[in-house]
Amino acid sequence: MSNLPSSISDSENYDEFLRDLKERIRKAQIRAAVSVNRELVLLYWQLGRDILIRQQEQGWGAKIIDQLAKDLKKSFPDIKGFSPRNLKYMRTFAQAYPDESIVQQLVAQIPWGHNFRKVYRQLNS
Numbered sequence: 001m002s003n004l005p006s007s008i009s010d011s012e013n014y015d016e017f018l019r020d021l022k023e024r025i026r027k028a029q030i031r032a033a034v035s036v037n038r039e040l041v042l043l044y045w046q047l048g049r050d051i052l053i054r055q056q057e058q059g060w061g062a063k064i065i066d067q068l069a070k071d072l073k074k075s076f077p078d079i080k081g082f083s084p085r086n087l088k089y090m091r092t093f094a095q096a097y098p099d100e101s102i103v104q105q106l107v108a109q110i111p112w113g114h115n116f117r118k119v120y121r122q123l124n125s
Helices: 008-057 065-075 083-097 101-104 113-125
Strands: none
Touching: 008 065, 008 083, 008 101, 008 113, 065 083
């Protein structure tokens, strides 16, 4: 015995129900991706800000970034994105946007790569 609809009207109801479910799933996937992106951008900004602060207040030099990259890779071997280059990008990002509220309200809505390219262009123009 099949669980599929037995009549055309039931079939149409099923098709509509399925379309609705698929649309809700797609929307939930998009909201989840935006939420993850927002959290990552904010994390990257915070890491960059913390590096800046320590370099300014505690006199840490540029080599600290290489050491941080090694230590983060060791602690989080499955996570990419903590290379020396990316940590420098994070620091540049925080330098370009020193106000966290701006980052939370505006910049966190844009993917990380878009954010950095925008900052990079501003600094090099």
